[in-house]
Amino acid sequence: MKTVLMVAEKPSLAQSIAKILSKGNCTSRKGLNGACSVLEYTGSFQGQTVRFKMTSVCGHVMSLDFIGKYNNWDKVDPAELFSQAPTEKKEANPKLNMVKFLQVEARGCDYVVLWLDCDKEGENICFEVLDAIQPVMNKGSVREQSVYRAKFSSITDTDIWNAMNRLGEPNRNEALSVDARQELDLRIGCAFTRFQTKYFQGKYGNLDSSLISFGPCQTPTLGFCVERHDKIQSFKPETYWVIQAKVFKGKDSPLTLDWHRVRVFDREVGQMFVNLAKTSREAQVTFYLDLKVKVISVESVSKKEKAKQRPQALNTVEMLRVASSALGMGPQHTMQIAERLYTQGYISYPRTETTHYPENFDLKGALKQQINNCIWAEEVKALLSTGLNRPRKGTDAGDHPPITPMRAASEAELGSDGWRLYEYITRHFIATVSQDCMYLQTTIDFKIGTEAFSCSGKTLVSAGYTALMPWQGIPLEEAMPTCEHGDTYTVDEIKLVEKQTSPPDYLTEAELITLMEKHGIGTDASIPVHINNICQRNYVTVENGRKLKPTNLGIVLVHGYYKTDAELVLPTIRSAVEKQLNLIALGKANFQQVLQHTLDIFKRKFHYFVDSIPSMDELMEVSFSPIAATGKPLSRCGKCHRFMKYIQAKPSRLHCSHCDETYSLPQNGAIKLYKELRCPLDDFELVLWTSGARGKSYPLCPYCFSNPPFRDMKKGMGCNECTHPSCQHSLNSYGIGQCVECESGVLVLDPTSGPKWRMACNKCNVVVHFFEHAHRVQVAQESCDACDASLVAVDFNKTRTPLPAGETQHTGCVFCDPVFQNLVELKHATMRHPRGGGARRGGRGRGRGRRGNPKKPKDKMAALAAYFV
Numbered sequence: 001m002k003t004v005l006m007v008a009e010k011p012s013l014a015q016s017i018a019k020i021l022s023k024g025n026c027t028s029r030k031g032l033n034g035a036c037s038v039l040e041y042t043g044s045f046q047g048q049t050v051r052f053k054m055t056s057v058c059g060h061v062m063s064l065d066f067i068g069k070y071n072n073w074d075k076v077d078p079a080e081l082f083s084q085a086p087t088e089k090k091e092a093n094p095k096l097n098m099v100k101f102l103q104v105e106a107r108g109c110d111y112v113v114l115w116l117d118c119d120k121e122g123e124n125i126c127f128e129v130l131d132a133i134q135p136v137m138n139k140g141s142v143r144e145q146s147v148y149r150a151k152f153s154s155i156t157d158t159d160i161w162n163a164m165n166r167l168g169e170p171n172r173n174e175a176l177s178v179d180a181r182q183e184l185d186l187r188i189g190c191a192f193t194r195f196q197t198k199y200f201q202g203k204y205g206n207l208d209s210s211l212i213s214f215g216p217c218q219t220p221t222l223g224f225c226v227e228r229h230d231k232i233q234s235f236k237p238e239t240y241w242v243i244q245a246k247v248f249k250g251k252d253s254p255l256t257l258d259w260h261r262v263r264v265f266d267r268e269v270g271q272m273f274v275n276l277a278k279t280s281r282e283a284q285v286t287f288y289l290d291l292k293v294k295v296i297s298v299e300s301v302s303k304k305e306k307a308k309q310r311p312q313a314l315n316t317v318e319m320l321r322v323a324s325s326a327l328g329m330g331p332q333h334t335m336q337i338a339e340r341l342y343t344q345g346y347i348s349y350p351r352t353e354t355t356h357y358p359e360n361f362d363l364k365g366a367l368k369q370q371i372n373n374c375i376w377a378e379e380v381k382a383l384l385s386t387g388l389n390r391p392r393k394g395t396d397a398g399d400h401p402p403i404t405p406m407r408a409a410s411e412a413e414l415g416s417d418g419w420r421l422y423e424y425i426t427r428h429f430i431a432t433v434s435q436d437c438m439y440l441q442t443t444i445d446f447k448i449g450t451e452a453f454s455c456s457g458k459t460l461v462s463a464g465y466t467a468l469m470p471w472q473g474i475p476l477e478e479a480m481p482t483c484e485h486g487d488t489y490t491v492d493e494i495k496l497v498e499k500q501t502s503p504p505d506y507l508t509e510a511e512l513i514t515l516m517e518k519h520g521i522g523t524d525a526s527i528p529v530h531i532n533n534i535c536q537r538n539y540v541t542v543e544n545g546r547k548l549k550p551t552n553l554g555i556v557l558v559h560g561y562y563k564t565d566a567e568l569v570l571p572t573i574r575s576a577v578e579k580q581l582n583l584i585a586l587g588k589a590n591f592q593q594v595l596q597h598t599l600d601i602f603k604r605k606f607h608y609f610v611d612s613i614p615s616m617d618e619l620m621e622v623s624f625s626p627i628a629a630t631g632k633p634l635s636r637c638g639k640c641h642r643f644m645k646y647i648q649a650k651p652s653r654l655h656c657s658h659c660d661e662t663y664s665l666p667q668n669g670a671i672k673l674y675k676e677l678r679c680p681l682d683d684f685e686l687v688l689w690t691s692g693a694r695g696k697s698y699p700l701c702p703y704c705f706s707n708p709p710f711r712d713m714k715k716g717m718g719c720n721e722c723t724h725p726s727c728q729h730s731l732n733s734y735g736i737g738q739c740v741e742c743e744s745g746v747l748v749l750d751p752t753s754g755p756k757w758r759m760a761c762n763k764c765n766v767v768v769h770f771f772e773h774a775h776r777v778q779v780a781q782e783s784c785d786a787c788d789a790s791l792v793a794v795d796f797n798k799t800r801t802p803l804p805a806g807e808t809q810h811t812g813c814v815f816c817d818p819v820f821q822n823l824v825e826l827k828h829a830t831m832r833h834p835r836g837g838g839a840r841r842g843g844r845g846r847g848r849g850r851r852g853n854p855k856k857p858k859d860k861m862a863a864l865a866a867y868f869v
Contacts, residue, residue, distance in 0.1 A: 002110040004045050005137075006054045007102070007129050009116045011036050012343045013155070014056035017115055020160045021052070031055060033101040045111065055105055060121075061098050061128040062089040064182045066190070073198065078191040079610075082603040087183060089128075099132045106133035110140060113148045114170060115163075118400060119351050120585060121525065124178035126170035145169075153400045154348035156407070158362070177585035180595050184577070188602045189215045192568075192609070199613060200620060201651070202662060205630025209538045209553055210651040210667065216574050216602075217522045219561065221530045222539050223569040224515045225548045226558035228507045235503035241270035243277065244497045245453050247446065247489035252481050254492045257446055257453035263499075270496045277449040277494050308437040308472070310465040312355040312394040313402030314428045316524035317517050319350070319421075322428075324509035324546045326471070327420050331509060331528030337421050338403075346414070347425055348404045351525045355394030361401055363388055363433055369407050375423075376430060379467055388433040404429050427468045434465035439474045444483065448491060455480075506547040520575035538650070556623050560616030564609055573601070628657035635673055637661070638684035638703055646671060654687075654702050663702035665689070666716070674699045674752075680727050681709050688752060689718065696760040696767060697750055699729055720748040720762040731762070734779055737789025737815060741766050749779055749792075759814075770814060770824045773800045784813035792820075 008014035015037065018026050022041035031038050039054040070076050070085040091099060106112070112133060116122035130147060140146050149170045152163035192214035200212050240263045248254040264270045323334040338350035357363065367388065370380045383389075394402070405426040411419035443456040457480035466473035507515075509531060516522055522530050531548075534540050539554030550558075561569040577598055583589035631645030637656040644654040644663070652671065654663045665671055666689045674686040679701035690697035700718035708714055710723050724730040731748060736759055739745035745763030757777045760767045771777055771794050780791040793811040801808050802823060814820050 001042075001049060001051055002045075003051045003053060003108060004111045004113060005106050005109040005133070006052060006113040006115055008054070008056040009122065009125065010058065010343055011056045013115070014054050015039065016155045016343065016345055017160055018052075018054035020155075020157050021054075021164060026052075026054070031101050032104055033097045035096055036101060038105060050111075053105060053109065055102075057098055057102070057116075057125065057129065058093065058096060060092045060125055061102070061132060063092040064088075064179075064186055065090050066186075073194050076194075078195045079603070079606060081187050081191040081194075082599050082606065085187075087186065102129060102132045103136050107136045108138060109133075110138045111146050111148065112137065113150055113164075113167060115150045115152070117351070118151050118153065118349065119525065120174045120178050120523075123171045123174040127172070127175045130170070152349075153352075154404070154406045155343070155345035158365075171585075173587045174585045176591045177581045180584055180591055181581055183595060184598055184602075185216060187599060188606075189213070189218075191602075191606055195606075195610060196613075199617075201653075203617070203627060204620060204624040205627040205645075205647045205655065206625050206649045207553055208649040211537060212553075212557070213533070213537050214568075215530070215533065216577065217526065217530045218533045218537075219558075219569050220519070220521050220571040220574055221512070221516060222534045222550070222554055223558050223561075223571070224512055225507050225534070225540050226550045226555050228504060229550045229555060232503045232506065237500040237502065238265065239267075239498060239500050240265045241267055241496050241498055243270065243274055243451065243453075243494065245277070245446075245448060245494045246492040247448075248492050249481065249483070249487070249489045255455050255481070255489070257455050260452040260454065267496070267498070273451055274494060274496045277451040279449045303440055303442055305461065306439055306441050308439065308464075308466070308474070310389070310392060310431050310434055310436050311428060311469070312392050313357055313432050314404075314425060315352050315355050315402055316350060317353070317513055317527070318355075319403055319425070320528065321510040321513050322424060323421060324513070327417075327424065328546060329417060329421070330532070330542070330546070331513065332532040333417070334421065335525075335528045337418050341414070341418060341422055341425075346405065346407060346409050346422055348402075348406055349400045350403055352400035352402060353395070353397035353524055354399055354402055356396045357391050357401060358396075363391070366404050366406065367430065367433065369405065370426060370430065373408055373426075376427065376468060379430060379434070383430070383433060389435055391432040402432075431465035431468045434468060435462065437464040437466045437472075437474065438462040442480050444480070446489070448494065506543065506549050509542075509546045509548060512548060519571035520578045521571050523578075552623050556619050560619050563615050563619065564612040565605055568605065568609070627655050627662065631655065634671070635685035635687050635702070638679065638682040641683075644702070664706045664716070665702065666700070666705075666718070669695075677729065679704060679729075681724070686719065686729065696765070697752060698748070698760070698762070699752075718762075720760075735790065736779060736792065737784075737787065739764060739766055749777065768814070768824060770820070771796070772823075773797055780811055782811075784816055786816045787813065789813055789815055 006014075006017070008017055015028075018039035018041070022039070022043065026039045026041035028037050028039050030036075035058060036056050041052050041054075042049065043052055044050070045052070064087055065071070066081065066085045067088050070081065076085070091097075112130070114126045114129060116125045116129070126149065134147075137146065147169065148167040150163040150167055152159050193211065196214065197212040200207060242263045243259045243261075245257040245259070246254040247257060261273070264273070319338065320331045320334055323329045324331060327334075329337070335350065338347065341347045342350050364384070367380055367383060371377060371384070373380070403425055405422065409419070409422055413419075414422055438461040440459040440461055441456060442459075443454055446453045446455075458474050459480075460474045463473060512531060513527055516527050516530070521527075534554070535542060535548075538551055539557065540548045540550050543549050558569050567573050580589055580594045580598070584591055584594055627647065628645075630649070631647035633643035634646035634654065635644055636642065637644050637659060639661075640656065640658045642656065642658045644656045647653050647655060651667055652665050654665060655661070656663075665687070669689050669691045671687050671689055674688040677686050677699075678684065679686060682701065682703045684701050684703045686699045686701055688697055688699050698718040698720040701722075704713075704722065705718065706715060708717060712723055713721065719727075719729040720731060720734065722730040723732070725732055727733065731746060734749040734751065735746045736749060737747055739747055739761040742761060742764040745761035745766070747759045747766070747768060748762050749759045750757070754777065755773050756769065757771045757774055758767050758769045774794050774796050776793075776795040778793045780793045782791045783789060784791060791811050792814055794809065796803060796808045796810075798806070798808055803810055803819065810817075810819055812820055814824055
């Protein structure tokens with residue numbers, strides 16, 4: 001029996017598809033990476049009985065990066081990244097071992113069916129999967145097809161079975177367009193980012209951003225926000241005048257009229273018009289005026305009917321706009337929720353540019369799914385009984401149908417934000433097949449003296465789709481009075497009112513999304529990512545109403561780009577590149593030619609940018625403080641023995657103004673002086689990094705942290721990982737034994753933790769609390785015979801000793817000694833430090849200094865893993 005391997009993009013998607021195709025008759029097991037399940041069943045494929053294996057990846061299998069030596073910022077000229085630096089595909093998440101997992105499952109398989117998301121990124125992942133599995137699959141005959149591609153837009157029985165019965169092939173051109181975008185963004189973004197980050201962080205101490213990043217899409221996105229900011233700042237209010245008139249008839253309420261001239265910018269001219277109007281004490285109705293489609297004549301009064309059109313079908317950009325402006329949800333968060341709703345089968349594929357339903361789309365079937373929802377059941381039943389209105393014709397981008405609810409849901413199933421987004425999608429869908437909103441609008445023109453005025457009102461005729469989308473409905477207004485041509489009204493008030501023009505407001509996320517779509521910056525999938533990036537980089541902040549206010553750093557960067565090379569921030573070049581990438585996807589442009597041509601353009605721009613950086617620096621020095629004038633004295637430099645300043649603004653670092661040297665520090669924690677102790681290698685005063693009272697802490701040498709003293713050490717290591725054989729602060733002095741959870745970590749005593757003593761893994765976030773209230777805890781020279789861990793000598797307080805018979809001192813193994821059995825508690829630290837590792841198995845000992853590799857701890861310590869706090 002032959003075997004068919006089927007691969008989806010996410011584990012939840014694989015389970016849903018397998019259950020539909022197997023009709024629930026499938027077995028499930030965990031894959032070797034622990035993250036992906038494998039579902040197996042027997043079925044029919046290409047006219048033969050086969051064994052199906054359904055599994056998944058977790059997004060991209062591979063990512064593009066430079067080869068190792070080109071990732072060293074200090075040793076590589078950023079200009080080399082445009083052409084000389086070789087790139088390679090690396091596993092996107094090495095911890096998942098996705099390539100090995102796919103190869104294990106593909107070994108011996110005869111066919112593969114790819115159920116990846118049906119967009120360009122999905123096509124790219126198709127070929128990442130194929131590169132991994134084809135070498136180990138069975139080789140069929142030359143003419144036999146072994147690779148198939150399933151195309152689907154929703155997780156429904158009908159759509160999945162249709163996809164299975166109409167299998168095609170993956171699109172190489174679309175995959176190549178993604179490869180081109182990845183390489184362009186990597187080379188261009190890294191070159192500019194590395195240069196300007198090193199240049200500006202080496203000069204200014206209060207930039208408050210760990211990375212001064214540049215991106216071909218990210219930077220124009222920021223440019224839109226700063227452009228609006230500049231308009232606000234340069235805006236000069238201008239005074240203008242309007243005539244305000246109120247008239248009444250009999251006992252009716254006064255009507256406020258609109259002046260036909262709208263406004264004037266000269267007060268004397270405005271006063272002249274007021275004087276002309278005041279010559280009459282009566283306002284005469286001259287005629288009813290409206291440009292409506294349908295005219296209903298009643299004597300001398302004409303009333304006309306208007307239609308407010310139902311919305312077009314929903315695409316990604318419109319969903320993001322509404323979610324931001326109406327639901328208060330950011331684009332990135334919205335897409336995460338939409339993807340979850342899609343993989344759970346509640347909505348169709350959420351990444352689409354199309355606003356037009358194909359002729360064969362089952363609108364009635366989708367509508368019937370909503371018939372029992374208590375919120376809109378009446379409207380749905382009415383539509384099913386009277387007949388659906390065909391949705392308005394929209395744009396067919398040739399990708400996926402518009403975003404549509406595929407099955408009923410409740411708030412209890414989806415959670416708060418999930419329900420709010422689902423509710424909007426559903427209301428929008430029902431509105432597209434509803435009737436237009438119909439209303440009457442009447443405009444009455446008046447003449448007061450020589451001046452013309454008018455007032456208008458709307459009367460709802462039929463709510464139509466606005467019954468589902470009441471926020472778009474016709475607002476309730478005071479009814480217009482009944483009057484005829486020639487009727488006269490008494491002027492209640494007429495006066496000249498002074499007003500001022502007001503500046504525009506900051507861009508909202510919804511407005512920014514519109515601008516990005518208009519100018520071709522990013523795709524429906526990447527727009528949320530670019531907006532999220534400029535927020536995370538501290539270039540803009542999100543204010544009330546989801547308004548994007550640029551920070552000082554964001555403003556200076558954009559002004560600097562305008563000053564050196566405006567095309568770096570204008571949307572024109574990136575828009576042109578996106579068009580070229582689309583041509584690659586359509587097979588109309590050569591991958592290599594587009595890539596090389598674009599890189600050549602940006603390489604020349606990079607060199608010009610480097611040469612012009614002094615003009616950008618002029619803007620920086622006005623807004624930011626020199627690094628030498630920033631921070632507060634903390635520890636002494638090992639070279640000049642003067643105090644270095646601790647700069648807390650991101651990225652936190654130490655700067656010696658006398659030597660003009662800057663030293664990196666761990667981020668996302670607190671830094672303080674460590675007992676004025678010095679490193680024996682370079683005489684720098686040690687500092688202590690801590691993540692908080694419940695977290696980890698360890699000392700480090702600022703010089704060694706950036707310049708590893710031994711070959712087996714990497715940048716960013718503290719004393720708890722230092723392999724110095726005799727230093728009193730190193731791993732050799734404080735290391736106790738192998739971490740109980742990760743494969744490469746060592747549990748190291750924290751000498752500053754008393755009286756609540758603890759040891760912490762120097763790789764992951766495991767923390768072991770022990771010997772509370774002890775006077776002293778020291779790591780002994782001896783090791784445990786059973787597990788080879790270092791013994792610990794503990795000296796307890798006489799009145800609080802937990803030792804038997806009132807003893808105060810004991811030396812033993814924290815893993816094996818029965819006396820210490822109830823004095824050890826394993827926890828997970830409250831960690832914000834990005835270097836914290838994940839949970840892995842296996843292990844290594846304290847290092848290479850004294851004992852080699854200890855054995856795995858015995859039952860006592862391993863059992864503690866079940867008591868994580």
